[in-house]
Amino acid sequence: MHMPIESPHDAIVIGGSFAGLSAAMQLARARRPVCVVDAGAPRNRFAAHSHGFFAQDGTPPFELIAAARERLRAYPSVRFVDGRAVDARRVDDDTGGGQRFTVSLDDGSTLAARRLLLAVGVQDVLPEIDGLQPRWGTSVLHCPYCHGYEFGGQRLGVLYASPESVHHALLIADWGPATLLLNGNAIDDASSELLRQHGVAVEPAVVSGLEGPLPHLAGVRLAEGRLLPLEAMFIAPRVRIAAPLASALGCEIVDGPIGSMLRVDELKMTSVPGVYAAGDAAQMRHNATLASADGVLAGVALHRSLVAGLGD
Ligand SMILES: Cc1cc2nc3c(=O)[nH]c(=O)nc-3n(C[C@H](O)[C@H](O)[C@H](O)COP(=O)(O)OP(=O)(O)OC[C@H]3O[C@@H](n4cnc5c(N)ncnc54)[C@H](O)[C@@H]3O)c2cc1C
Numbered sequence: 191m192h193m194p195i196e197s198p199h200d201a202i203v204i205g206g207s208f209a210g211l212s213a214a215m216q217l218a219r220a221r222r223p224v225c226v227v228d229a230g231a232p233r234n235r236f237a238a239h240s241h242g243f244f245a246q247d248g249t250p251p252f253e254l255i256a257a258a259r260e261r262l263r264a265y266p267s268v269r270f271v272d273g274r275a276v277d278a279r280r281v282d283d284d285t286g287g288g289q290r291f292t293v294s295l296d297d298g299s300t301l302a303a304r305r306l307l308l309a310v311g312v313q314d315v316l317p318e319i320d321g322l323q324p325r326w327g328t329s330v331l332h333c334p335y336c337h338g339y340e341f342g343g344q345r346l347g348v349l350y351a352s353p354e355s356v357h358h359a360l361l362i363a364d365w366g367p368a369t370l371l372l373n374g375n376a377i378d379d380a381s382s383e384l385l386r387q388h389g390v391a392v393e394p395a396v397v398s399g400l401e402g403p404l405p406h407l408a409g410v411r412l413a414e415g416r417l418l419p420l421e422a423m424f425i426a427p428r429v430r431i432a433a434p435l436a437s438a439l440g441c442e443i444v445d446g447p448i449g450s451m452l453r454v455d456e457l458k459m460t461s462v463p464g465v466y467a468a469g470d471a472a473q474m475r476h477n478a479t480l481a482s483a484d485g486v487l488a489g490v491a492l493h494r495s496l497v498a499g500l501g502d
Contacts, residue, residue: 199223200496202293202303204275204435207232208478209469209485210309211258216489218265222496225301226262227293229274233311233470234336234478236327241336243478254478273297278306278435280462291439291464305492308436308452308460308467309485312429312476315449317349321400322425329407329422330400333477337422338365344421347371347410349397351426354447356381359390362424369418371410373397393418431471439465446474458488459495466492 201217203210206228217224234240234251241247246254262268277294281302293301314332316323322330331337346366348359350373359370369391370377377385377392385392395412400423402408409419429449436443442453442461451474452460452467460467468488469481 198290198302198304199225199269200303201225201305201307201492202227202291202301203307203309204278204293205229205309205311205432205469205471206259206270207255207309207311207469208258208481209311209471209488210307211255211262212482212485213307213309213466213468213489213492214262214268214485215258216486217493218262218268220493221267222493223267223269225269225271225303227271227273227275227295227301230272233314233476234327237337238328240478241339243482251478271295271301275435278439280439280464293435304464305496306439306465307488307492308441308465308471309469309481309488310432310435310471311481312449312451312470313432314427314429316427317351317425319349319397319399325400325405325407325423328405329402331422331424332426334362334365334424336477338362338424341422342366345369345419347393347418347420347423349373349423349425350375350377351428353377353381355426356385358424358426359385360388363388363390367391369393369420371397371418371423429470429476436460436467436471441465441467448474457491458484459491464495 200222201224203214203226206226214226239248240251274296275293276296279292281290291306344366346368348362349371362368372394374396397410398413399411409417431450443450444453452472454467454472458466466488468484470476
């Protein structure tokens with residue numbers, strides 16, 4: 191069935207988490223009609239608590255997001271749509287109203303707006319090791335600043351992902367006795383010496399699985415059969431942008447050091463005029479506070495582009 195396109199919002203924000211809701215707040219306070227479309231799967235949903243966020247250390251991620259949504263509901267120009275955007279296009283507008291974008295949702299409806307903001311986050315591409323996925327966010331972790339404190343002084347592993355893992359292991363050793371799990375990979379002599387000097391153990395064997403009562407970790411089983419006791423394991427997974435919308439719009443995607451991200455200018459506009467991006471999908475440093483700050487910048491820049499007619 192063909193569903194009619196609604197009259198345009200000033201902006202549609204796709205992704206209603208740290209970056210998207212922070213952007214929407216700026217637009218709401220500028221009294222602009224903004225629609226936030228969100229599929230409800232923030233990247234840190236696997237963690238019971240979010241750490242390090244200003245004045246909110248230790249609050250569960252969904253509680254933080256719900257509180258932000260609640261504050262936004264006070265602004266009558268904000269609308270929420272719970273659902274997934276499955277397509278986004280730039281359309282010609284010959285009515286003199288400037289450019290327009292349409293966003294198709296998974297329920298078959300279509301929204302329209304003068305600007306888009308992609309705050310879709312990223313997906314972590316986790317190594318396929320038995321028992322790793324169900325411990326993600328609890329005892330298998332990526333960021334020591336987010337979750338290292340809770341394991342302070344305990345036995346910590348770092349799973350080799352790239353030569354950068356040597357530096358990752360040196361960092362993790364500041365939280366507790368650390369072992370770099372090479373998982374069958376090799377490191378050079380200089381790296382081995384550096385690790386030795388910093389007291390980081392090196393385990394060359396292939397990791398065949400993680401063990402312990404879920405979601406906790408008791409140790410990693412090595413292919414040769416030995417169990418290496420550990421309370422937490424850190425990995426630095428590669429990431430990919432969580433939605434194919436950017437490609438559909440023609441936004442340029444670049445390959446950063448940890449995976450794909452949207453190319454943006456200093457005011458968070460993508461390579462497509464009128465399409466902005468913020469948060470993990472549009473920067474290399476991934477953290478809820480930084481995503482929120484990025485969203486603020488994108489929201490303000492998008493608003494100014496509406497005022498100035500930039501990109502129309
Ligand atoms: C396990 C884990 C724990 C973490 N813990 C912490 C922590 O303690 N402290 C900290 O500061 N950071 C933490 N982080 C990092 C933090 O989660 C991210 O930096 C932050 O969530 C990025 O915010 P974002 O708004 O860019 O993206 P996300 O929070 O990932 O939000 C993206 C949103 O967009 C939605 N979306 C995606 N595609 C579509 C679509 N097509 N249509 C509609 N909606 C869509 C998603 O459903 C989601 O709600 C953690 C990360 C992980 C993996």
